[in-house]
Amino acid sequence: xxxKTILGKHEVDTISRxxxxxxxxxxxxxxxxxxTSILDLFAQMEKVNTDGxxxxxxxxxxxxxxxxxVVTETSIREKVLKLAPSSEDNLFLVPQVID
Amino acid sequence: xHTLSIKQMTEQLKARTLxxxxxxxxxxxxxxxxxxELNTFITVTPELAIEMAKAADKRLDEGNATLLTGIxxxxxxxxxxxxxxxxxxxxxxxxxxxxYDANVVEKLKAEGMPILGKTNMDEFAMGxxxxxxxxxxxxxxxxxxxxxxxxxxxxxAVIAAGLAPMATGTDTGGSIRQPASFCGITGIKxxxxxxxxxxxxxxxxxxxxxxxxxxxxxxxxxxLDAMAGFDxxxxxxxxxAFNACSANLNDSIKGLKVGVPSEYFGxxxxxxxxxxxxxxxxxLEKQGAEVVEVSLPNTELAVPAYYVLAPAExxxxxxxxxxxxxxxxxxxxxxxxxxxxxxxxxxxxxxxQRRIMVGAYALSAGYYDAYYLKAQKLRRVVRDDFSKAFxxxxxxxxxxxxEPAFNIGExxxxxxxxxxxxxxxxxxxxxxxxxxxxxxxxxxxRPVGLHLIGNYHSEAKLLNVAHQYxxxxxxxxxxxxxxx
Numbered sequence: 395x396x397x398k399t400i401l402g403k404h405e406v407d408t409i410s411r412x413x414x415x416x417x418x419x420x421x422x423x424x425x426x427x428x429x430t431s432i433l434d435l436f437a438q439m440e441k442v443n444t445d446g447x448x449x450x451x452x453x454x455x456x457x458x459x460x461x462x463x464v465v466t467e468t469s470i471r472e473k474v475l476k477l478a479p480s481s482e483d484n485l486f487l488v489p490q491v492i493d
Numbered sequence: 494x495h496t497l498s499i500k501q502m503t504e505q506l507k508a509r510t511l512x513x514x515x516x517x518x519x520x521x522x523x524x525x526x527x528x529x530e531l532n533t534f535i536t537v538t539p540e541l542a543i544e545m546a547k548a549a550d551k552r553l554d555e556g557n558a559t560l561l562t563g564i565x566x567x568x569x570x571x572x573x574x575x576x577x578x579x580x581x582x583x584x585x586x587x588x589x590x591x592x593y594d595a596n597v598v599e600k601l602k603a604e605g606m607p608i609l610g611k612t613n614m615d616e617f618a619m620g621x622x623x624x625x626x627x628x629x630x631x632x633x634x635x636x637x638x639x640x641x642x643x644x645x646x647x648x649x650a651v652i653a654a655g656l657a658p659m660a661t662g663t664d665t666g667g668s669i670r671q672p673a674s675f676c677g678i679t680g681i682k683x684x685x686x687x688x689x690x691x692x693x694x695x696x697x698x699x700x701x702x703x704x705x706x707x708x709x710x711x712x713x714x715x716x717l718d719a720m721a722g723f724d725x726x727x728x729x730x731x732x733x734a735f736n737a738c739s740a741n742l743n744d745s746i747k748g749l750k751v752g753v754p755s756e757y758f759g760x761x762x763x764x765x766x767x768x769x770x771x772x773x774x775x776x777l778e779k780q781g782a783e784v785v786e787v788s789l790p791n792t793e794l795a796v797p798a799y800y801v802l803a804p805a806e807x808x809x810x811x812x813x814x815x816x817x818x819x820x821x822x823x824x825x826x827x828x829x830x831x832x833x834x835x836x837x838x839x840x841x842x843x844x845x846q847r848r849i850m851v852g853a854y855a856l857s858a859g860y861y862d863a864y865y866l867k868a869q870k871l872r873r874v875v876r877d878d879f880s881k882a883f884x885x886x887x888x889x890x891x892x893x894x895x896e897p898a899f900n901i902g903e904x905x906x907x908x909x910x911x912x913x914x915x916x917x918x919x920x921x922x923x924x925x926x927x928x929x930x931x932x933x934x935x936x937x938x939r940p941v942g943l944h945l946i947g948n949y950h951s952e953a954k955l956l957n958v959a960h961q962y963x964x965x966x967x968x969x970x971x972x973x974x975x976x977x
Contacts, residue, residue, distance in 0.1 A: 405854075412853040413808065414830075415846050416838045425850075431909050432851055438797045439867050442874060449869030450876060452699060453685040453925020454731065454949070461725065473592035479822035486817050489826050 399433045401426045494519050495655035496972060499564055499712040502658065506553055506563045513553065513563030517546040517607045520565050524609065524656050527976060530637065531654060533647045535570045535628050536578050537610035545607035552605050560715055562605035567657035569648050570611035571618055572703070573692040574598050577608075581694045582616040582626040582644075585814050585821045585840035595692025596724045597661060597703050604719050609657050613647030616842045617811065618668055618696045620644050621914045624905045625844045632901070633676060634973045635939055639898035642672030648706045649676035653940075654976040659716055662706040664928075665696050666799055667893075667918025669704050673930035674893035674942025679713050679959065679969055680706040684949050685925030686731030688717075689724035695810040697803035698729070700922045709969050710931065710959035714738035717952060731950075738953045742960040747781030749958065752886030756792040757917055757944075763896040766941050769934035770892045773943040773962070777890070780961060787882040787889060795875050795920035800912055801855050801868035802923075807845075808852030814840065847908065876924040879946075888958060889946040892917055893930045897939035917944060927952050931959045932968035940968075 401409075406426050410417045417425050471484065480487040494516065497505075505511035521539050528534050542565060549563035573579050573591035575598075580586045594602065602608075615625040623646025624630040631646045633639035634654035641650040645662030649672035652660055662669040664682035673680030681704050688703040695701060705716035721735040753774065758767055778784055816822040816836030823839050826832035841849070855864040882889060894914055904911045921928040926949055930942035943962070947955045963969050 408857075409850045409854050412857060413846070413850045414812075414833045414837050415841065415849060416834050425847075428847060428908060429851060429854070432800065432847075435797045435909060435912070436801055436855075436864055436868075439794060439801075439864075439871055442791060442794055442871060444867060444870035444874060447870040447873055449866055450873035451869060452729065453876070453923075454729075456686070456729065456732070459725075459728065459732075470592050474818070477589065477592065477819040479816060479820075488817055489828050489832055491829055 399430065399437070401430050401433070495523065495658065496970070498709060499658060499707070499715055502564055503560055507558065509553065513546040513549040513607060514543060516563065517542050517565045517609070520609055520657055527654055527656060531632050531634060531650055532629050533613055533631050533650045533654070533656060534567070534610045535580055535582070535613050535647070538577055538608055541577065542607045542609050545605070549605040549607060559604050561601070561719055564606055564658055565609050566601055566606045567609045567612050567648060567651050567660040568598060569614055569645055569661050569663060571614060571663055571694045572598050572661055573694070574608060574611070577611065579611065579694070580628070581618070582614040582628065583841065583845070584627040587627065587821060589819055593692060596689035596726065597720050598692065600720055612645070612651055612660060615644035615646070616845050617694070617807070618644040618663060618665055619807070619844050619848050621667065621671055621911050622904065623647060623672070624901060625842055627842060630901055633898050634976055635677065636898070638900050639939055640675065640901050642675035642898060644668040645706060646672045649673055649678055649680065652676065652678040652706055652708060653973060655972060658708070659712060660706045661703060663693060663701060663703045664922065665700045666803060666922050667915040669706060670893050670918050670928055670930040670942070670944065671915065673706060675898035675940065677932045677940030677968065677971065678706060678708060679710050679929070679931055680704065681713050681717060681929035681952065681955065682921070682927060683717060683721060683952050684731065684927045686729050687721045687735055687952065689727040689730050691724055691726040697806035698810060699806060700803060710956050710963055711742055714742055714956040714960070717956070733950055736950060736953045738956045741953045741957045744957050745781065746777065746958055746961045749782040749888070750886040751777055751782045751784050752787035752882055752889040753784055754787050754789040754792070754882065754889060754891060756789050757891030761895050761916070762892060763936070765936040766892055766896060769936060769941040770943055773933040774890055776962060776966060777958070780965065785886050787886055789878045789882060789920065791871065791875050791878050792916070792920055794871050795923050796912055796916055798868040798871040798875065799919045799923060800851070801864045802872065804848040804852030805855045805865055806852070808849045808856065811845070811849055844908065872923045875920050879920070879924045879926060883948045888951070888954060891944045893942040893944040894918070897936045897941055921946050925949070927955055929955050929959060931962060934968060
């Protein structure tokens with residue numbers, strides 16, 4: 395990883411697919427350039443040896459809490475469905491998926 | 494009226510020489526007068542505010558008011574308020590009317606605090622200047638050419654200009670402290686988990702933390718006491734009992750050990766900002782504090798580690814914006830993939846898109862170990878630096894940001910220089926420790942904050958030190974000339 399990572403069109407296409415965000419043909423170069431500069435920043439992390447350090451995912455090293463499996467929420471279905479761009483019969487509508 | 498402390502307002506409200514309706518109307522009038530040029534609010538809620546003020550007056554009449562009953566508040570537009578538009582500064586949520594209250598909103602509603610409206614912010618809290626808002630940039634009340642900082646820039650500007658006496662903010666990498674510094678107000682980011690994230694729109698969940706933005710430390714202590722506490726609906730809410738902050742404000746700081754990290758005064762720190770911060774440290778010494786040198790050797794690496802971890806979490810959190818259940822949907826999608834991709838491309842701004850893409854890349858097969866895992870290990874290294882430093886001191890002090898507020902447009906096209914503006918705040922978020930910004934002076938007419946950092950659950954200590962500092966200084970009482 396110590397070699398400078400330079401992103402090209404192929405990588406931008408892959409990232410765009412993973413992120414479900416499209417990048418216009420005319421912007422590929424600019425996006426690649428900005429993402430590359432961010433990866434340059436990331437490369438600084440290599441300066442520190444972290445062998446044997448446990449990854450930290452939670453600042454307080456707290457474990458996941460459990461609770462009894464009982465209903466605690468009241469239904470706000472109507473309010474929620476009103477927010478949907480498109481809905482019918484209590485269902486969210488999307489473009490046809492299966493022919 | 495808008496320069497009174499919350500304590501003075503409360504005394505007048507309780508004595509019934511002031512009504513909540515009159516107080517709330519005063520702020521609504523100021524918003525009407527000044528918000529046009531400052532662009533601090535995305536949504537103003539005058540009807541809701543007056544209705545809540547009337548209910549607060551009733552409680553005050555009946556004698557069952559709390560400390561904050563009747564004091565109006567502005568909520569950052571990242572907090573869901575039932576029945577009110579909640580946009581998070583994004584086009585994606587431009588039509589989103591929240592179906593429920595955030596825990597913080599619920600708690601402050603229960604105190605009887607009328608809601609003035611929702612403040613402007615960087616889109617999805619991703620930014621340090623409030624310029625990435627879909628609703629246009631907020632201006633700094635001290636200098637309209639300057640940014641107010643971000644992402645809670647609207648909240649900071651609202652307090653600085655006297656458009657609300659109290660405001661909520663959130664801090665993922667510095668988003669309470671940096672705008673507080675840039676606008677000359679007091680802001681505290683509590684220990685991770687102290688304030689519930691329920692109903693606070695997620696950016697990077699292992700960092701996101703809400704907190705108060707006010708004029709003084711005393712105001713902040715009162716507000717934090719009302720906001721904090723365990724909430725079972727937030728899976729990472731701290732189960733440790735929250736230590737009330739307002740009780741210890743008057744303790745003497747004689748003998749307090751103040752750690753000064755040399756890494757916070759290195760290259761890149763503006764010399765005038767350094768002078769302001771050093772003067773502030775000298776003031777603490779005058780009150781009997783003892784200065785000790787400490788070291789945070791991995792400070793520099795906090796920025797790259799954060800910009801791996803936060804975007805990685807963001808790419809996952811923001812995958813919920815699929816244009817199916819709520820939010821912006823593109824016109825005439827041809828199929829499901831087109832619906833997802835075009836809605837997200839049209840609904841998210843440039844910086845949000847960039848962070849989602851960076852995060853998706855950092856998490857993708859082949860890069861996970863080199864980026865994500867490495868950054869998580871560095872996170873522990875940075876945290877351990879703080880823990881070591883706190884063996885020799887009670888609090889750590891330094892600058893909040895390397896320079897005073899920069900100009901609008903100055904960094905908006907250069908993500909890296911924008912990221913580096915958070916050099917001193919980000920390490921605190923990695924560690925999950927509390928930190929605050931206290932007004933400490935000016936450089937060329939733009940405010941500069943003093944950064945106070947504490948060990949886990951030491952909010953009461955930070956606010957005590959800040960309050961004592963504010964007893965012998967008057968930086969926090971200053972108001973920009975145009976908004977007196």
